Amino acid sequence: MTGAVTRYFIDVLYKGTLYSGFQVQENAHTVQAALDKALSTLFRAPVVTTGSSRTDAGVHALQNFLHFDTALPLHPQFLYKINAILPEDIVLKAIYEVPPDAHARFDALGRSYEYYLYREKDPFMKDRGYFFPYTLDTGLLQEAAAIIKDYTDFTSFSKRNTQVKTFLCKIHESYWTVSEKQLVYNVSANRFLRGMVRGLVGTMLRVGRGKLTLQDFHNVIAGKDCTLADFAVPPQGLFLVKVRYPEGLLVDDRLK
The missing domain is CATH 3.30.70.580 (Pseudouridine synthase I, catalytic domain, N-terminal subdomain)
Known part of the structure; x- marks a missing residue:
């Protein structure tokens, strides 16, 4: 019964x-x-x-x-x-x-993602990161990540054929963690669009490699056109790390 x-x-x-x-x-x-x-x-x-x-x-x-x-x-x-x-x-x-x-x-009130790049060939990172052995200006990467927080319309970073009614997102955190062998992009927002994190990472990497200026990066976001962004980073570097809910919702853990 x-x-x-x-x-x-x-x-x-x-x-x-x-x-x-x-x-x-x-x-x-x-x-x-x-x-x-x-x-x-x-x-x-x-x-x-x-x-x-x-x-x-x-x-x-x-x-x-x-x-x-x-x-x-x-x-x-x-x-x-x-x-x-x-x-x-x-x-x-x-x-x-x-x-x-x-x-x-x-x-859900928000979500956090991390995208991992590794700079030296590593078989243990092959399916958990993007091998990127190229020279990068990490200072420019950080500046690009900070720029993202100034915007709310991320039409340029949403893949086509999406069903969403709005492209507005509130970015709470956007920064790179840099070490000798690894770079990690950290981003938190109230919502994300389809392909958004990979589009942000791919486009910022173009800035870090000197292929786009910071003004170009502003223009990509302001352009509201997904053909301006670079989505060509592989999926295996991306991790959903946290989903946030209203305080008090997840308190009754049935197994404690």
Whole structure:
């Protein structure tokens, strides 16, 4: 006998190398499909999740959230059982009971991404970063990253054929972390457009290599034309690192 329907948020991380993106697609191997299958197997009933953020093929996540509803009780060893069922490149970290109207996508207040470049050939970074052994002016990279915070319309950094109604985004953080062997672009915003982070990185790298001036970079953003931006950086360097929700939403961890 089952009780009332309960809504749960799940916190997951995954390595996206072997997947055709996050969202369920017909005849495609996706992260969400693997999660739905594992949950349905454990509950022995169909479970359909709703994700907070769609990542492209080859993109990774240190944190992403989904929600689902069920009237069935949680197995007392839920985390152990579900992670035994999931593929080794997907991990479910926590499950939270939330109000019935909570929504993994629409309640998110913001997201943070990191994009990794590595400067020396490294087989262990091959599917987790972009090998970029070229000379870069990191000072110009930082200046370009700071410029991004001055704008709210990112039409130039949205891939075509998107369904969004607005291209407005509020950037909270935008900066590069630089070390001898690695560069990481860090960006946080209330929302992101399709392909936006890779477009920002690709275009900033042109600035760092002296192929665009800082004024050119201003002009790319102000131009509101995606043909002006450079989206040609590979997906494996991109990580979704955090999804933020209203304080107090994710407090009822069912497994603590």
